Amino acid sequence: MTTDPLLLPPALILIIGAFLLPVTRGWVRSALVLGLPILTLGAIWSVGDGVQISTSFLDYELQVVEGSNLSRLFATVFALMTFAGGLFALNQQRVIELTAAFAYAGSAIGVALAGDLVTVFVFWELMAIGSTLVVWSAGTEAAGKAAMRYALVHLLGGVVLMVGVIAYAQETGSIDFTAMEANSFATWMILIGFLVNTGAPPLSAWLPDAYPEASWSGTVFLSAFTTKTAVYVLLVGFSGAQILIWIGLYMIMYGIIYALLENDMRRILSYSIVNQVGFMVVGAGIGTEMAVNGAAAHAFTHIIYKALLLMSAGSVLHMTGGKRKCTDLGGLFQSMPFTAFAGIIGALAISSFPWTSGFVSKSMTSQAAFDEGMMVTWFLLMAASAGVFLHAGIKFPWFVFFQKDSGLRPKDPPWNMKLAMGLFAFLCIWLGLQPEPLYALLPYPTAYEPYTAAHVYEMLQLLLYSGLAFFVMLPLMKRTLTITLDFDWFYRKLAPAACRILTAVVGRILGGFAALKNKLVTDVISLATEHHNPRGVLARTTPAGVMTLWLVVLLCAYLLLYLFV
Amino acid sequence: MSEETVTEPHVETAASAPAEPPGARAHWLVRPGTIKLLWVFGLALLALVTWLGLNAHPHAKFGIEGTPAFFSWYGFIACVAMVVFAKFILGPLLSRRDGYYDD
Numbered sequence: 006m007t008t009d010p011l012l013l014p015p016a017l018i019l020i021i022g023a024f025l026l027p028v029t030r031g032w033v034r035s036a037l038v039l040g041l042p043i044l045t046l047g048a049i050w051s052v053g054d055g056v057q058i059s060t061s062f063l064d065y066e067l068q069v070v071e072g073s074n075l076s077r078l079f080a081t082v083f084a085l086m087t088f089a090g091g092l093f094a095l096n097q098q099r100v101i102e103l104t105a106a107f108a109y110a111g112s113a114i115g116v117a118l119a120g121d122l123v124t125v126f127v128f129w130e131l132m133a134i135g136s137t138l139v140v141w142s143a144g145t146e147a148a149g150k151a152a153m154r155y156a157l158v159h160l161l162g163g164v165v166l167m168v169g170v171i172a173y174a175q176e177t178g179s180i181d182f183t184a185m186e187a188n189s190f191a192t193w194m195i196l197i198g199f200l201v202n203t204g205a206p207p208l209s210a211w212l213p214d215a216y217p218e219a220s221w222s223g224t225v226f227l228s229a230f231t232t233k234t235a236v237y238v239l240l241v242g243f244s245g246a247q248i249l250i251w252i253g254l255y256m257i258m259y260g261i262i263y264a265l266l267e268n269d270m271r272r273i274l275s276y277s278i279v280n281q282v283g284f285m286v287v288g289a290g291i292g293t294e295m296a297v298n299g300a301a302a303h304a305f306t307h308i309i310y311k312a313l314l315l316m317s318a319g320s321v322l323h324m325t326g327g328k329r330k331c332t333d334l335g336g337l338f339q340s341m342p343f344t345a346f347a348g349i350i351g352a353l354a355i356s357s358f359p360w361t362s363g364f365v366s367k368s369m370t371s372q373a374a375f376d377e378g379m380m381v382t383w384f385l386l387m388a389a390s391a392g393v394f395l396h397a398g399i400k401f402p403w404f405v406f407f408q409k410d411s412g413l414r415p416k417d418p419p420w421n422m423k424l425a426m427g428l429f430a431f432l433c434i435w436l437g438l439q440p441e442p443l444y445a446l447l448p449y450p451t452a453y454e455p456y457t458a459a460h461v462y463e464m465l466q467l468l469l470y471s472g473l474a475f476f477v478m479l480p481l482m483k484r485t486l487t488i489t490l491d492f493d494w495f496y497r498k499l500a501p502a503a504c505r506i507l508t509a510v511v512g513r514i515l516g517g518f519a520a521l522k523n524k525l526v527t528d529v530i531s532l533a534t535e536h537h538n539p540r541g542v543l544a545r546t547t548p549a550g551v552m553t554l555w556l557v558v559l560l561c562a563y564l565l566l567y568l569f570v
Numbered sequence: 571m572s573e574e575t576v577t578e579p580h581v582e583t584a585a586s587a588p589a590e591p592p593g594a595r596a597h598w599l600v601r602p603g604t605i606k607l608l609w610v611f612g613l614a615l616l617a618l619v620t621w622l623g624l625n626a627h628p629h630a631k632f633g634i635e636g637t638p639a640f641f642s643w644y645g646f647i648a649c650v651a652m653v654v655f656a657k658f659i660l661g662p663l664l665s666r667r668d669g670y671y672d673d
Contacts, residue, residue, distance in 0.1 A: 048651040186666065258652075267658040339597050380632045387641075388648035395649045410600070459626040466641035473616060474649035481657050488671070490664040497671055 012058055014070050015048035015080065015118060016128065017384055019087065019111030021444075023104045035095055037235060038103065042088035044373045045114065049080040056120050065180050068120025072523025075301055075448040079117040079237045082305045083110055086229040086312055093316050093425035094222035102142040109135025113230035118235055121180045122170045122195070125238065129166060129202075133159040136231055139223045140215050148218040154493070155215035158201065159231075165196025185242050196243055202235035202277040203286055205252050209259060212279055217271035217329070221319035224271055228315050229308045230277055235303050236285040240448075250382055253290055256283030257389045257476035264396035265482075266489045268330050270318050270405050274311070277397040278354065280389070287386065288370040294449040296344040299369025301447055302553050306362035306436060310354035313429040314401065317348035320422055322413035331484040336410035339540055343417045345406040347426035354433040356398030356468055357390060362436035362462065365443070365455045372453070385518070390464070391471035404484060616642075 022041040026034055026196070052072040087110040094103055110136055115128030121234045133156065141152035172191035174180050188198045203210045216227045243249060260280025267273045271524040281303070290301030321330055321337060321344060350361070357363035374383040417423060436443050444451050475482065536543045598604055620642045630636025635644075 182615035198663065261652055262656045262660060265653060266661050268668075336600075338599070375631060378631065385634070387635075387644065388652075391645040391648045392652050407600075434580040458622075462619060462626045463622040463641045466623050466639070469612075469616050469619055470642050470645035471649045473612075474646050474653070476612075478650065478653050481653055485665070486668045488668060489660070490666060490670075 012051075012070070013048065014058055014109045014115065015045050015052065015084075016115030018045045018048055019114065020108050020131070023111065024108035025102045026107065027100050034100075038091040038095060038107075039088065041107065042091060042110075044079065045087070045111070046084040049077060049084055049114065049118070052077065052080075052118060053461055058435035059120075065121070065123065065174075069124055070118045071120025072118065073448070074446065075237070075240060075297075076117045076350050078113045078301055078446045079233065080449070081446065082308050083113045083117060083230060083233075085301070086110070086226075086308050089312060089425045089429055090222070090226045090229070092224055092428070093319070093422050095421040096222065097222045099142050099144065099220065102139055102223050104558050105135045105138035105142060106223065109139060109226065109230060110139075113234045113354055116234045118183060122182050122328060123175065123180050125182055125199065126163075126167060126170050129198075129234075132161050132231060132234065133163055136227060141220060142218045142222060143220040144217070148220075151215045151218040154496070155211055156494075159210040162198050162201030165201065169194025169196075169198055182238075182241060184244060187243060187246055187248070193376075196246070196307060199238050200252065202231050203239065203282050204232055204256060205286070206255055206259065207492045209256065209279050211490035213263070213267075213275040213491075214493055216275045216278070217269055221323040224275075225312050225315045225319055227313045228274075232278060232282045232531055233304045233308060236289065236300060239286065239289040240300055241296055244289055244297055244540070246290060249286050249290030250379075253283045253286030253288075254382065254385050254389075256280065256286060257385070258392075258507050259283075261389065261392040261396045262427075263491070264400070266405070266487070268332055268484045268486060268488075270321070270329055270331055270401060271315065272336065273331075273397065273401055274314050274318060277393070278311060279309065280393060280396070281355065284367055284370055284389070287382065288373065291364050291370070291373045291379070293377060293384075294372050295451070295453070297377060298444075298447045298449050298451050298453070299366065299373055301314040302366035302369060302443055303363075305443060305446070306366040306433075309429050309432050310351045310362060313347055313351035313426060313433060314355065314397070316353060316422065316426045316429070317344050318379070318401070318405070320344045320347075320418040320426070323422075324418055330411070330486070331404035331408075331509055333488055334405045334411055334413070335407070335408040336411060337415065339410075341406070341412040341417050343423055345402065347430050348402050350430040350433050352398045352402050356394040357464060358398075358468060359456070359464055360434065360437045360462045362433045362440075362443075363441035364437055366436075367449075368455055368460065368464070369453055387467065389567075391467045391474075392469040394468045395475055399472055403475075409548065418473055432527050466493060492516065517558070 019041055020091070022037060022044075029037060031498040052070060054072050056068045056071045058070040059066055061067070068431055086269070088106065090106065090110075091103070094106070097103060104218050109132055112131035115126055117131065119125045119128060128263045137152050137156040137159070140148055140155055142148075153493055172189075172194060173185075176189060176191050183193070185192045187193050193307040201208055212232070216224050217228055253358040261282060262276070264273045264276035267276060272496065285300040285303050286305075288303065290296075318329075321334065321341065324341065324344075325334070325337075328334055354361040357367045367390070371383060382556040440455065444453065531558050535541055538544060595601075620639050623641060624638055634640060
């Protein structure tokens, strides 16, 4: 069974611990919320390289825990995120959300440490359930519907992945989760299953549809795990698959363009998750050591600054009693200076501003494209770097905390929420100034030096001129009370409309058949009635004389025939 | 489809009333004087980074990115292009009023 009987899979600490939350209260629950992620972190760091825990299942050997630099990096940031998310959510009254979020986080760690495809799949599905519950637990009707749509997309992705895993096991006889190539039905299915969770086209809409419907604390958890575990499995399984470069570039541009048109502050940030994950997918597609390092480092820093941005947005939502649209917000920096500050730090980090964590991580991916001589990719990545500042870096803080004065004067949130934001804001700056500890966690050794004069000035030019473009075009950036159609239109509008039309047409056809059937039956009945009624031709009693008459006629005819023929 | 056909029932206006007590001065950051100063400072910063960029010499691989002030105009043009595409091409085609899916 287990290799080391004392070793518990780190994922289980959070998954089992999650179910202790509903049965505890007060400081015990708070201690669990903060203590479980730290315990998990310790367990993750004690996982050595190679298979640590295995167990047999049917004819296969499941490698439940397998360590590597890459898996420890992802598991570490997931645990860190769970800690800060838990701290931020300490005063969340709906305990089901925290329970679901902890089980969800534990499952994400399970994927990051899984050594075989079956274990990946099991934790993958647990994540789908946990995250659906996080969305649903917001308790609104919109959240309930969004959770159902979210679940459908992820169950579909899960089924595709399962088909892939089964076919892969049939084809190769192995369920080892190692590097593979998208060159067979099995590996294609696995790749598609993975891509659904990254927010890749055409199904990208699940992310901005569901995440903003979760509660003020729920979205913080959601932003971290699903998409980043998908990046992790792509890095392990499909590094260097060319198609990922194009998928990633599409996601980058999609995120920017849709965020530019968006009015809901947390939906803006959700589109920007797709945008940021696009950078990582491009990194996986380039597949060189620099690119894989870049994607992994970016995932690490992204989880922190995106959570910080969503904590800032969540604080606004929490303290304004549910205001989430840019058209309703503005001028909040006056009464929420701490939240505004945290939001701005997150915004600078997501824009890869020098001296923030985004700068030391994201630029490795563009450097990899540059080193490989991928001209189109590099130019698009540069344009996108400017675009990130435009759609998230300035847009979010500007419309929420500045622009016109909405007249709202909410206070900064409670201490625990401020502490969580403070912790992540500190990490955004610290990792930007001291990238070495992060670089030491990367899968490949790196001598990358982000702070060259040329690189710093390049980035500053891109970003500041992007800022100029924003303020020059401010009239065009005005928020409107609109949403933007996406692929989900097909299953939210077209499919229901098609069903209604189909119902009507089938109803008419069936109605026609029913009328025809009635007419036929009525006709048969009236025909029968006509001939068989007491006076009908076939029911009449005939007098004996008539029969005698006909007998005489027949005999006469017979006589005549006999005489003359 | 022209921009006007997009439903914009509640475009924000400067007239939305702040809930300050009458007679209170606006926050120093939003006073017109400060905003003017921020613009001057911002433009000076732009000039500074462009100038600094001119003096740094990265090894240019594709040619054009080595030309003077490339990252300045490229950043600006890229953003303008993205906003124009979003606002004038995609927006009119795909924007719908807020409650579109609630019906």
